[in-house]
Amino acid sequence: xxxVTQMEGPVTLSEEAFLTINCTYxxxxxxxxxxxxxxxxxxxxxxxxxxxxxxxxxxKGFEATYRKETTSFHLEKGSVQxxxxxxxxxxxxxxxxxxxxxxxxxxxxxxx
Amino acid sequence: xxxxxxxxRHKITKRGQNVTFRxxxxxxxxxxxxxxxxxxxxxxxxxxxxxxAQLEKSRLLSDxxxxxxxxxxxxxxxxxxxxxxxxxxxxxxxxxxxxNTGELFFGEGSRLTVx
Numbered sequence: 001x002x003x004v005t006q007m008e009g010p011v012t013l014s015e016e017a018f019l020t021i022n023c024t025y026x027x028x029x030x031x032x033x034x035x036x037x038x039x040x041x042x043x044x045x046x047x048x049x050x051x052x053x054x055x056x057x058x059x060k061g062f063e064a065t066y067r068k069e070t071t072s073f074h075l076e077k078g079s080v081q082x083x084x085x086x087x088x089x090x091x092x093x094x095x096x097x098x099x100x101x102x103x104x105x106x107x108x109x110x111x112x
Numbered sequence: 113x114x115x116x117x118x119x120x121r122h123k124i125t126k127r128g129q130n131v132t133f134r135x136x137x138x139x140x141x142x143x144x145x146x147x148x149x150x151x152x153x154x155x156x157x158x159x160x161x162x163x164x165a166q167l168e169k170s171r172l173l174s175d176x177x178x179x180x181x182x183x184x185x186x187x188x189x190x191x192x193x194x195x196x197x198x199x200x201x202x203x204x205x206x207x208x209x210x211x212n213t214g215e216l217f218f219g220e221g222s223r224l225t226v227x
Binding site: 004032034041042043044045046049089091093098099100101102103104105 | 115116143145152153154155156157160168203205207213214215216217218219220221
């Protein structure tokens with residue numbers, strides 16, 4: 001079946017550090033891939049997405065590239081801020097509608 | 113606020129009791145989804161509606177669970193004869209019918225604690 005595997009957290013970084021959160025997937029066919037973010041006290045919200053191989057999704061300084069050969073969609077940011085502290089979920093879309101399969105989430109803590 | 117709203121935000125109940133959660137989606141969204149999230153896990157798909165029609169149910173949704181969206185607007189998720197294993201965050205999300213982009217708009221969730 002379809003599944004998503006994320007690196008475990010928490011990840012703790014200093015402000016302005018480089019961020020990578022690893023995500024790999026298993027799926028039949030070619031799913032669309034997503035990163036969702038959950039800030040403290042808020043609902044999940046879409047951060048970025050990519051719908052086909054080699055697509056790069058980007059938003060708010062975050063980027064992720066759909067790598068079919070390695071079945072990966074790693075999230076990166078060149079310089080994190082305290083306000084990026086949140087839980088990040090990698091997800092894939094399968095089947096009809098907008099059904100998503102999520103990873104377990106990675107908590108990011110950014111300190112001054 | 114025109115986002116997805118859920119009620120109650122937190123429910124504590126005793127094993128064997130029935131509970132009901134309500135979700136009000138973004139008004140122009142035709143599709144409504146229920147997910148369940150347990151501690152340390154990502155959200156898991158339970159069911160979704162297009163307007164009032166329930167189009168798909170996950171195998172996670174046992175016979176004790178029932179979801180409705182009678183007028184194609186708000187939805188309710190009822191859990192009968194609750195068990196401790198039902199303790200989780202129940203998330204509601206909505207999306208426009210016309211888009212199949214994978215973008216869901218989530219509410220803040222309803223946390224269920226079964227004692």
